[in-house]
Amino acid sequence: MATKTRESTSRQGNRSRPAFTWSAGSAGTLAAAAVAGAAVGLAANLGRKFVVQGLAGASGDWAETLANEHAMVLALFDKIEATENHQTTIRKHLLTKVKNALGKHAIEEENVIYPALRDANSAHDADALNAEHGYVKTFLYELENMEADSPEWLAKIRDFRSLLQKHMQMEEREVFPALKRELSDEQNARLFHAMSREGMKLA
Ligand SMILES: [Fe+2]
Ligand SMILES: [Fe+2]
Known part of the structure; x- marks a missing residue:
């Protein structure tokens, strides 16, 4: 018209x-x-x-959402570890995907979950986990500055995965279930929504 x-x-x-x-x-x-x-x-x-x-x-459950994101990142590591040394383009592409997924995940945890942990008198756990996120960035930085066709690159990927897996297990098995128990259903729902809002910014 x-x-x-x-x-x-x-x-x-x-x-x-x-x-x-x-x-x-x-x-x-x-x-x-x-x-x-x-x-x-x-x-x-x-x-x-x-x-x-x-x-x-x-699921609408913050801890389950974070655990799903952990699984998605580890699946990317499976793909990286299945590459040959000469497949540098695929390696770099997959590493970028890992970096993006972990960036979004870290924002969700650092901006919402870890502050909630500190509020729930678990500052020690929050600070330890937060420090490990710093090493995650160091691994990403080092990998991006290495030749992706070298055997050392894949060795570093394996070290990176090992740190990540320990970190994820600590969150999934101990820290997150304890925080979830500490909070009411309403507080847990609020945490999920706050976390989703943060995640949307970097999705
Ligand atoms: Fe974390
Ligand atoms: Fe996590």
Whole structure:
């Protein structure tokens, strides 16, 4: 309907209006198309975020969501460890996926779960886990600065996985169940929503 109005106005005024009027209208149409395109892009990105977030968080349980994310990261390590030394492009691609997944995961834990742990008088656990996140970043940094076709690269990947697995097990078996028990159902639900909000920012 808006297009029709614009067309009829333009036809009526074609003879008397200077050329720039048409140009302005055309620019407006182009701008509208660009905005529409951006809106489609934004919707697609939002859809992707919901998919990424929904994959791990379908249960509505924060501890289960984090455990699912752990499993997804370890599955990426399985793929990396199955590569040959010459498959450097695949290795770098998979390492980027690990980095992105762990970045989002760390934000969820550091911005929501670990503060909740400190509130629940478990500052010692929160601080120890937080320090390990620092070493996760060190591993990522070192791997990115090594030749991906060297045997040392894969050896470092294995050391990285070992640290991660211990960290994840500590969270899944001890720290998270204890915090969950400490909180009411309502508090646990609030934690899930707060964590999902943080995750959406980086999904
Ligand atoms: Fe963690
Ligand atoms: Fe974790």
